[in-house]
Amino acid sequence: MGSLPEFGDGLRTVLGTPGRSRRLSSSPRSRVWRVELADPPAGFGAGAGFGAGLAPEPAPRPVPGPVPGPVSRPVYVVVKQIVGGTDAERRYVREVTALRLAARPRLPLVPALLATDPAQRLLVLEHLEERPPPRDWIVDYATALARLHATGLPGDAGTLPRWQGPGRADIASFLRLARTLGASVAPGADDELAALVDRLAAAPGHALLHGDPCPGNDLHTGAGVRFIDFEQASLGSGLMELAYLRIGFPTCWCVTSAPEPLLERAEQAYRTTWRAETGTETGGGLTDACTGWLLRGDALVERAHRGTVDHLAEIPDRDWKWGTATARQRLVHRLGVVSRLTAEDTSLGRVSGLTAQMRQNMLKHWPALRPVPAKRP
Numbered sequence: 001m002g003s004l005p006e007f008g009d010g011l012r013t014v015l016g017t018p019g020r021s022r023r024l025s026s027s028p029r030s031r032v033w034r035v036e037l038a039d040p041p042a043g044f045g046a047g048a049g050f051g052a053g054l055a056p057e058p059a060p061r062p063v064p065g066p067v068p069g070p071v072s073r074p075v076y077v078v079v080k081q082i083v084g085g086t087d088a089e090r091r092y093v094r095e096v097t098a099l100r101l102a103a104r105p106r107l108p109l110v111p112a113l114l115a116t117d118p119a120q121r122l123l124v125l126e127h128l129e130e131r132p133p134p135r136d137w138i139v140d141y142a143t144a145l146a147r148l149h150a151t152g153l154p155g156d157a158g159t160l161p162r163w164q165g166p167g168r169a170d171i172a173s174f175l176r177l178a179r180t181l182g183a184s185v186a187p188g189a190d191d192e193l194a195a196l197v198d199r200l201a202a203a204p205g206h207a208l209l210h211g212d213p214c215p216g217n218d219l220h221t222g223a224g225v226r227f228i229d230f231e232q233a234s235l236g237s238g239l240m241e242l243a244y245l246r247i248g249f250p251t252c253w254c255v256t257s258a259p260e261p262l263l264e265r266a267e268q269a270y271r272t273t274w275r276a277e278t279g280t281e282t283g284g285g286l287t288d289a290c291t292g293w294l295l296r297g298d299a300l301v302e303r304a305h306r307g308t309v310d311h312l313a314e315i316p317d318r319d320w321k322w323g324t325a326t327a328r329q330r331l332v333h334r335l336g337v338v339s340r341l342t343a344e345d346t347s348l349g350r351v352s353g354l355t356a357q358m359r360q361n362m363l364k365h366w367p368a369l370r371p372v373p374a375k376r377p
Helices: 009-016 088-102 137-150 168-180 189-201 261-280 289-297 327-341 346-365
Strands: 018-024 032-037 076-082 113-117 122-126 207-209 218-219 224-227 234-236
Touching: 009 113, 009 122, 076 088, 088 113, 088 122, 088 207, 113 346, 137 207, 137 218, 137 224, 168 189, 168 289, 168 346, 189 289, 189 346, 289 327, 289 346, 327 346
Parallel strands: none
Antiparallel strands: 018 032, 032 076, 076 122, 113 122, 207 234, 218 224
C-alpha cells in the first residue's frame, strides 16, 4: 500500500528512472514520497519539456537541479498521490488547478509542478529545502498568503469551486450546544447568526484560497514561504483565510494563539501586501469570518471525520485530542476571540453576549482547560 507507484513511460520521459524513495508524513488521504532521480534527462530542472502521456503543463519556471552534463549531486523530486474517499478525483483536480494558478507570478509561491499522471492521480513537484520557521513566522506567512490570494483573477471563475461557509444546520447545532451549556440565548441571536451566514455566502472576491493553510502546509525556505497541499482550494474572499491567524487555524492539527501585537503585525503585513499586489483594499474586518469558523463543528476534527456527526453535540459529553489541542480547548479559544470581536459590533451584539457566556460556562464546568499553545511545534 505504501510503495511508490510505478513510473510510466510519460513520467520516465520527463524525470528519468526513479531511484531511492522515502515515504513522507501526510494525511490518510494522500501518499507522499521524496524520490531521488537515478538518471534525470539532460536539462532537467532548467525548463525541460514534458513527456507524452502526461497532463499538459505550462512551461515551468527553472527548478534548482542539474544542467546538461554529468550529474554531480543527487536530484530529488516530491511525488504525491491523492487517495482515499469518493472525492479523490475531485481533490486531485483541485490541487492541480490551484498549483497552475499559483504558478503565474514571477516570484514563486508554490513548488513547481513538474509533471502529472492523471490515471494514477500523481503529482510530481519540485523538492524544496525547508528551514525552521522564525519566532515571528506568522508575519512571513501572512505576507505570502496575501500574495497567494492575489494570484486569483476574475477570469478564474469556474476553475475552482467557490468557498463555502457555514449553513443553517451549523447555527442550529451551535445554539443547541449553547443551551446545553446553560447559556441564555437572547431573542434575536438566531436572526443575527442567520444574517451572518447570508453575508458570508455573498462575500465577494476571487482570491485563490488555499483551503487548508495550516502550519506544516507552509514551507519556510531560503527564498521565502511556499505553500503545499491544495486539495481543498477554492475561490472567494481572502478574509476567510486571513482569519486563521486570529481564530486559531480552525481546519488544522496545529492550533496556535499568537500575542496580540504579533497578530496585528501579521494582519497588517497581509493588508499591505494585498494592496501592493492588487491596488485595492482588503475591505472589511475579520469579525464575520471568525464567527463563521466558530459555528462549524466540523472544524473540531480532522478532515477524514468531517460530515459524519454533529461534533458540537459531543462537546458536553467528551473531549478529544487532535494535534496540539483538544476540542474543548479549541472551542474555548474561538469563543473568546468572537466574544471580543463582536463586543462593539451592532450586527452581532447578542452573539457577543452569548459567546462570552458559553466560554465562561465551559471554563466553570472544566476548570482544567488550558489555553491553546502560543507557539507552533
